[in-house]
Amino acid sequence: MDHLELVEKVVVVSGCLYLSWMIIRHISSFLNVEKEPITVLVTGATGQIGYALVPMIARGAMLGPDQPVILHMLDIQPAAEALKGVKMELVDAAFPLLRGIVATTDVVEACKGVNIAIMVGGFPRNKGMERKDVMSKNVSIYKAQASALEKHAAPNCKVLVVANPANTNALILKEFAPSIPEKNITCLTRLDHNRALGQISERIHVHVGDVKNVIIWGNHSSTQYPDVNHATVNTGTAHKPVRELVGDDNWLKTEFITTVQQRGAAIIQARKLSSALSAASSACDHIR
Numbered sequence: 001m002d003h004l005e006l007v008e009k010v011v012v013v014s015g016c017l018y019l020s021w022m023i024i025r026h027i028s029s030f031l032n033v034e035k036e037p038i039t040v041l042v043t044g045a046t047g048q049i050g051y052a053l054v055p056m057i058a059r060g061a062m063l064g065p066d067q068p069v070i071l072h073m074l075d076i077q078p079a080a081e082a083l084k085g086v087k088m089e090l091v092d093a094a095f096p097l098l099r100g101i102v103a104t105t106d107v108v109e110a111c112k113g114v115n116i117a118i119m120v121g122g123f124p125r126n127k128g129m130e131r132k133d134v135m136s137k138n139v140s141i142y143k144a145q146a147s148a149l150e151k152h153a154a155p156n157c158k159v160l161v162v163a164n165p166a167n168t169n170a171l172i173l174k175e176f177a178p179s180i181p182e183k184n185i186t187c188l189t190r191l192d193h194n195r196a197l198g199q200i201s202e203r204i205h206v207h208v209g210d211v212k213n214v215i216i217w218g219n220h221s222s223t224q225y226p227d228v229n230h231a232t233v234n235t236g237t238a239h240k241p242v243r244e245l246v247g248d249d250n251w252l253k254t255e256f257i258t259t260v261q262q263r264g265a266a267i268i269q270a271r272k273l274s275s276a277l278s279a280a281s282s283a284c285d286h287i288r
């Protein structure tokens with residue numbers, strides 16, 4: 001076989017393989033092969049954030065519009081009746097992606113086989129408190145629940161800690177669930193990131209989705225540092241630096257930073273309750 005003949009054969013075989021692959025893809029799109037459900041745990045499911053978050057997950061806002069989910073919801077005994085009510089509402093909402101619901105006050109049952117655990121259960125701060133002031137109440141919860149996740153969650157479970165003080169609770173959870181890979185345990189700072197995007201978007205009248213690369217340094221606390229040094233806005237024709245478009249370094253160095261740092265407290269002041277819908281939505285963004 002001469003060289004040309006060999007090249008011809010390789011080209012024909014590659015073409016056939018490519019064609020077969022395209023046919024298989026086309027046929028499987030008709031067969032509508034469904035993804036395996038992912039089991040998501042939400043602790044504190046009857047609370048403010050939990051109640052906002054479970055329908056978002058069931059609707060696909062966290063894992064995508066073609067990803068079936070099984071929801072595990074945990075709360076404490078005094079909330080057992082309310083938990084039944086949340087389960088009824090989830091059934092009544094008839095979410096097509098929702099393939100199962102476990103609503104329980106038993107931490108072992110709640111943690112069994114979960115692929116993603118969103119840890120919201122705990123106590124929120126009230127007006128005038130810092131997040132660290134709820135530490136003594138919440139840290140003990142995280143020790144106990146870490147052990148249950150360690151023993152009963154699916155291998156490679158991903159954990160997002162929302163309850164405050166979120167960074168500390170995540171650290172506690174990591175210590176008491178040593179078999180869960182460290183990189184799988186995170187805490188929610190995405191809300192601070194989203195708050196920073198919101199402030200920039202309002203200040204310079206651009207779509208919030210066009211603001212990119214804002215960084216939040218530090219803990220989810222009043223000492224965090226929102227940083228726009230790498231942030232840009234997609235203007236349609238270019239990516240322009242946020243600093244240039246804002247054109248007011250003083251605002252960026254002062255009011256912008258304190259507004260983001262203190263936004264949680266401002267919401268508590270206004271609502272007499274801490275943030276919930278934005279926290280739930282940011283938890284979806286974080287996991288996505």
Ligand SMILES: NC(=O)c1ccc[n+]([C@@H]2O[C@H](COP(=O)([O-])OP(=O)(O)OC[C@H]3O[C@@H](n4cnc5c(N)ncnc54)[C@H](O)[C@@H]3O)[C@@H](O)[C@H]2O)c1
Binds near residue numbers: 076122162166
């Ligand atoms: N990281 C963030 O960005 C962020 C944002 C908002 C709120 N938070 C924090 O999230 C937490 C929840 O806030 P919320 O407004 O939903 O509070 P909430 O009081 O409305 O709800 C908390 C729920 O947790 C339940 N709970 C208490 N102990 C539990 C336990 N051991 N196991 C399971 N469930 C338990 C309660 O019964 C309640 O239903 C608070 O600590 C709050 O400060 C964090």
Ligand SMILES: O=C(O)C[C@H](O)C(=O)O
Binds near residue numbers: 124164191267
């Ligand atoms: O501020 C709080 O206590 C709740 C939450 O951490 C928030 O930032 O909204």
